[in-house]
Amino acid sequence: MVLFLSLLALLNSFSPKVKIENAWVRPAARGMNSALYFNLDNVTTKADALYKVTSKSAEVVQLHSTVKNNDGTMGMKEIKQIAIPAKSVVKFEPGGYHVMLINLKRSLRPHSKIEFTFYFKSAGKVKVKAIVKKE
Amino acid sequence: MKTTINKMVNILATAALLLILLYSCGCGQKLPENRPSGIKPVRLLNQDSSIINFPDAFKGKTLLLSFIYTNCPDICPMTTHNMQLIQEQLKKENIDYVRLAEMSFDPARDTPHILKEFGDIRDIDYKNFTFLTGNSQDIKNILDSMNILALPGDTTKTESGNIVYFFTHTDRITLIDKEGKIRNEYRGSKTNIQQIINDIKTLGD
Ligand SMILES: [Cu+2]
Numbered sequence A: 001m002v003l004f005l006s007l008l009a010l011l012n013s014f015s016p017k018v019k020i021e022n023a024w025v026r027p028a029a030r031g032m033n034s035a036l037y038f039n040l041d042n043v044t045t046k047a048d049a050l051y052k053v054t055s056k057s058a059e060v061v062q063l064h065s066t067v068k069n070n071d072g073t074m075g076m077k078e079i080k081q082i083a084i085p086a087k088s089v090v091k092f093e094p095g096g097y098h099v100m101l102i103n104l105k106r107s108l109r110p111h112s113k114i115e116f117t118f119y120f121k122s123a124g125k126v127k128v129k130a131i132v133k134k135e
Numbered sequence B: 001m002k003t004t005i006n007k008m009v010n011i012l013a014t015a016a017l018l019l020i021l022l023y024s025c026g027c028g029q030k031l032p033e034n035r036p037s038g039i040k041p042v043r044l045l046n047q048d049s050s051i052i053n054f055p056d057a058f059k060g061k062t063l064l065l066s067f068i069y070t071n072c073p074d075i076c077p078m079t080t081h082n083m084q085l086i087q088e089q090l091k092k093e094n095i096d097y098v099r100l101a102e103m104s105f106d107p108a109r110d111t112p113h114i115l116k117e118f119g120d121i122r123d124i125d126y127k128n129f130t131f132l133t134g135n136s137q138d139i140k141n142i143l144d145s146m147n148i149l150a151l152p153g154d155t156t157k158t159e160s161g162n163i164v165y166f167f168t169h170t171d172r173i174t175l176i177d178k179e180g181k182i183r184n185e186y187r188g189s190k191t192n193i194q195q196i197i198n199d200i201k202t203l204g205d
Helices: A002-014 B002-024 B075-092 B112-120 B136-145 B193-203
Strands: A018-025 A034-042 A048-054 A058-068 A074-078 A082-084 A088-092 A097-104 A113-120 A124-132 B042-045 B051-054 B062-068 B098-104 B129-132 B150-152 B167-169 B172-176 B181-187
Touching: A018 A113, A034 A048, A034 A082, A034 A124, A048 A058, A082 A088, A088 A097, B042 B136, B051 B129, B062 B075, B062 B193, B075 B098, B075 B129, B075 B172, B075 B193, B098 B136, B112 B129, B172 B193, B181 B193
Parallel strands: A018 A124, B062 B098, B098 B129
Antiparallel strands: A018 A034, A034 A088, A034 A097, A048 A082, A048 A113, A058 A074, A058 A097, A074 B167, A113 A124, B042 B051, B062 B172, B150 B167, B172 B181
């Protein structure tokens, strides 16, 4: 039974999942906010969705979208989840989708790294390391 | 007959050449705006808590002024990054008559100390770059006269009791000439840096 389960786990780790690429975060001082950006590459033939991201380095982590209003002003809104259709790439990039980091527990200096856990509907939990950079 | 045609070709070629010269040297270019900023002189603070008489401290210099708040995670850092790129380009081209300033529209939270942290973590070169904050009413008057909107959204409280709110705001960089007149306005976050550099050159020293 144990062998069977570990074999299953092994198989699962080889099965294709949504890939998280080029994860990076903006520099920010402790107590301030920042944003995480990346590309989600769904190489599978099944749609998936990102519904949560966590980090020990921020008090609150939310999925956000930057929005442009009719009067030209910019704002943001929280979103519950982001669909990643089969065989497609969804970009989290400046001025668009971002993972919002509220009340940082430490300063994020350029070139340092920060860890996140991504939660997908199908792919489950995935750990990601992002680099802090100015851009 | 042939010489007449030749003469005409010559005249046309010369005219075309003159036109090209006129455009390439920028002498024929006009900036879209030329209006007073309407800002009444006030005392603001920079990131070191030094008093900056605004806008008088920038008279005689070309000023590139942008509007931000440091709790902004996405748009304002893009604007700040663009300001830094412009600063680097100006340095490369030895253009020394420009000052860059970022004014906070969230003076309640953006104290000089917070602005300094925001700048330091981005390695801002403060030589010709300054952050500005001040008394809420003074800032509001400046925003109003420059048509900058900044509306705070709903406030939420985190588990640790931290108060969180964001602004819906105008995304802008403004070019002000040495007489204090507004000469052009650009988007702050996604902007054509080369156009701003060209406009600065058009204004000249
Ligand atoms: Cu956000």
